[in-house]
Amino acid sequence: MLYPQSNDSRIVFSLDGVWDFRTAGEDSYPAAWAGAPLPEPVPMAVPGSYNDQNDELNLRAHYGWVVYQRSFAVPSRLMAGQRTMLRFDATTHAADVYVNGQLLGSHFGGFLPFEFDVTDVLRSGENLLTVAVDNRIGSSTLPVGNDAGTAFMGSDNANVPAVAEAKKHARRQNLPNFDFFNFAGLNRHVELYTTPASAYIADITMTTTRLVDVAADARTAASAVIAYDVTLDGTESDDSVPPSEQTVMSMSDSAASDNQAVTDNGRRVNIAILDSAGTVVAGITAGFSREGDGSVKASGDIVIENARLWNPGAAYLYTAVVTVSADGPDDESHIIDEYRQPFGIRSVEVSGTQFLINGKPFYFKGFGKHEDSYFHGRGTDDVLNVKDVSLIHWLHANSFRTSHYPYAESMYDLCDREGIVIIDEVPAVGMGWPQYANPLVAERHREAIRDMIARDKNHPCVVMWSIANEPGLDGEGDRPRLAYDYFRPLYELAHACDPQNRPVTLVCCQNDYLSDITERTMDVVCINRYYGWYNLSGDLDAACYALNIELDFWESIGKPVMFTEYGADTIEGIHGTHGEMFSEEFQRDYYARINAEIDKRPWFVGEQLWNFADFATFQGIIRVEGNRKGILTRDRQPKMAAHWLRERWNGIPDYG
Numbered sequence: 001m002l003y004p005q006s007n008d009s010r011i012v013f014s015l016d017g018v019w020d021f022r023t024a025g026e027d028s029y030p031a032a033w034a035g036a037p038l039p040e041p042v043p044m045a046v047p048g049s050y051n052d053q054n055d056e057l058n059l060r061a062h063y064g065w066v067v068y069q070r071s072f073a074v075p076s077r078l079m080a081g082q083r084t085m086l087r088f089d090a091t092t093h094a095a096d097v098y099v100n101g102q103l104l105g106s107h108f109g110g111f112l113p114f115e116f117d118v119t120d121v122l123r124s125g126e127n128l129l130t131v132a133v134d135n136r137i138g139s140s141t142l143p144v145g146n147d148a149g150t151a152f153m154g155s156d157n158a159n160v161p162a163v164a165e166a167k168k169h170a171r172r173q174n175l176p177n178f179d180f181f182n183f184a185g186l187n188r189h190v191e192l193y194t195t196p197a198s199a200y201i202a203d204i205t206m207t208t209t210r211l212v213d214v215a216a217d218a219r220t221a222a223s224a225v226i227a228y229d230v231t232l233d234g235t236e237s238d239d240s241v242p243p244s245e246q247t248v249m250s251m252s253d254s255a256a257s258d259n260q261a262v263t264d265n266g267r268r269v270n271i272a273i274l275d276s277a278g279t280v281v282a283g284i285t286a287g288f289s290r291e292g293d294g295s296v297k298a299s300g301d302i303v304i305e306n307a308r309l310w311n312p313g314a315a316y317l318y319t320a321v322v323t324v325s326a327d328g329p330d331d332e333s334h335i336i337d338e339y340r341q342p343f344g345i346r347s348v349e350v351s352g353t354q355f356l357i358n359g360k361p362f363y364f365k366g367f368g369k370h371e372d373s374y375f376h377g378r379g380t381d382d383v384l385n386v387k388d389v390s391l392i393h394w395l396h397a398n399s400f401r402t403s404h405y406p407y408a409e410s411m412y413d414l415c416d417r418e419g420i421v422i423i424d425e426v427p428a429v430g431m432g433w434p435q436y437a438n439p440l441v442a443e444r445h446r447e448a449i450r451d452m453i454a455r456d457k458n459h460p461c462v463v464m465w466s467i468a469n470e471p472g473l474d475g476e477g478d479r480p481r482l483a484y485d486y487f488r489p490l491y492e493l494a495h496a497c498d499p500q501n502r503p504v505t506l507v508c509c510q511n512d513y514l515s516d517i518t519e520r521t522m523d524v525v526c527i528n529r530y531y532g533w534y535n536l537s538g539d540l541d542a543a544c545y546a547l548n549i550e551l552d553f554w555e556s557i558g559k560p561v562m563f564t565e566y567g568a569d570t571i572e573g574i575h576g577t578h579g580e581m582f583s584e585e586f587q588r589d590y591y592a593r594i595n596a597e598i599d600k601r602p603w604f605v606g607e608q609l610w611n612f613a614d615f616a617t618f619q620g621i622i623r624v625e626g627n628r629k630g631i632l633t634r635d636r637q638p639k640m641a642a643h644w645l646r647e648r649w650n651g652i653p654d655y656g
């Protein structure tokens with residue numbers, strides 16, 4: 001699914017703004033609300049989580065459905081003959097969507113886009129858009145929640161009669177099996193956009209398949225072979241087409257060459273590759289052909305001479321200007337549709353114990369993050385994203401993991417442009433034995449992997465896929481291969497979906513690493529470790545001792561290994577001469593000591609600590625105003641450890 005774009009063939013209308021809002025029931029919402037103005041609505045900004053936007057309603061505690069509504073008018077003359085789509089960048093977690101009282105459909109899954117064709121639904125004048133959103137999590141949702149609904153975080157005290165009785169009467173609430181606040185609602189942008197109706201560009205894939213003579217600094221290659229793949233759809237896209245012919249043009253040719261391959265229905269694609277200055281450096285014209293699965297595609301290779309490579313810290317982007325055209329009855333060529341797809345040229349590969357970008361061993365310096373901020377919750381916030389990227393540069397970091405769900409598209413665009421490396425993660429967090437036995441979870445998990453890779457495949461910043469965070473692994477249960485049998489097909493699916501075949505990982509919890517057989521089969525071993533915090537708490541000598549025992553084991557596996565989490569809760573302003581837990585000194589000492597151990601291991605390929613910044617969580621007895629493991633506060637001020645890490649990372653090059 002291509003991100004909506006305005007150009008000569010397409011229009012985008014934003015539906016962001018202040019909508020009407022009502023809370024509804026746990027299991028349902030009044031049907032009458034779908035087709036008429038909401039009774040007594042309160043204002044609610046979109047994009048944004050609803051939870052922190054209203055102080056009269058207790059929206060952090062809300063459990064179940066809410067209803068959003070707004071009206072809009074479209075310039076029908078502009079849209080005549082076009083295909084009109086209604087797109088949601090993400091709604092958390094389930095949504096029913098109505099236009100003028102008509103149910104368009106439902107979507108499940110809170111972090112990836114979906115859309116509906118509204119060409120025949122919209123009317124001229126005002127249209128009423130109603131979106132009902134359910135925030136409930138449970139044992140078959142991703143992320144995973146606790147079905148009971150009235151279990152409590154903290155001590156269970158099930159044997160205390162009064163507690164057991166009170167639980168029966170307690171209000172139902174979302175109880176996450178994960179450690180971030182369940183921010184919900186229309187968290188990301190809502191847009192209407194058009195494409196041509198008869199034939200439109202449905203998808204574009206640009207994949208670096210070969211780099212020739214990469215320079216020692218990895219900034220350039222004598223040439224790069226880029227595989228392109230353009231999918232055409234629409235009411236007339238499937239007119240019979242023969243196998244495509246194509247013409248490869250090098251930089252010396254013009255993209256507008258008249259040596260064009262034309263199919264018998266006359267439709268052809270032209271791809272002009274622009275460098276960052278907007279100069280055409282290569283191009284191709286090809287016809288479409290029908291694939292075995294019925295789709296209509298144009299695919300082949302484009303060669304770019306003297307290619308500039310995308311590197312961490314030194315990004316370089318090209319743009320593929322994709323134009324579909326055909327000859328009209330007047331024998332003149334007419335543009336049917338067009339789309340500008342940015343892409344970067346780079347390779348990613350695991351070799352032995354190294355993680356190679358453009359053939360050079362890369363070292364990850366960074367963090368796990370969250371989409372989280374005051375007032376917005378998990379709502380898309382470009383000011384925050386720009387600020388965070390500037391802090392990543394300030395810290396001399398080079399990467400982060402989208403823990404624990406795919407982020408808004410604009411963050412990936414920013415990282416493409418700024419040369420920041422991403423490990424892209426699906427919302428599979430909180431999983432264990434009940435999920436492995438539940439086919440619905442497996443289906444949702446497969447869908448999340450497919451949709452995430454389909455959405456993010458062209459981003460050069462994405463260098464690895466993470467198919468889960470800290471699932472229960474074998475050795476922890478009595479069925480030794482259950483986790484392996486669940487995750488192996490997902491690992492294979494991720495590889496099969498990715499045209500770039502990037503490395504795939506699963507991020508593993510502090511566990512019995514000797515018995516577990518899943519983590520060691522990943523392309524990169526990604527470990528979350530809390531020696532000195534959750535265990536051996538406060539004793540950094542013991543923590544280092546234990547870490548070294550475990551690292552000796554991983555050395556024997558012969559794969560690249562990295563931290564994807566390690567850290568210590570730290571309250572800014574708490575100090576102590578001996579650096580006890582929760583003080584700023586302890587967090588700094590913790591990183592100094594643990595990092596000194598990994599520095600001795602050349603096969604250790606990265607340190608992504610936990611967390612970039614403090615973030616909101618469900619309330620509970622181990623969380624004071626959320627999770628405080630940030631090296632920055634929630635309002636992005638550095639704790640003492642941030643200054644220490646900044647100096648350390650300044651001394652560690654991206655490429656080792």
Ligand code: GCB
Nearest residue numbers: 179469470528565610627629
């Ligand atoms: C973890 C989780 C992360 C938590 C973190 C913590 O292992 O992956 O989501 O926030 O620990 O601080 O407990």
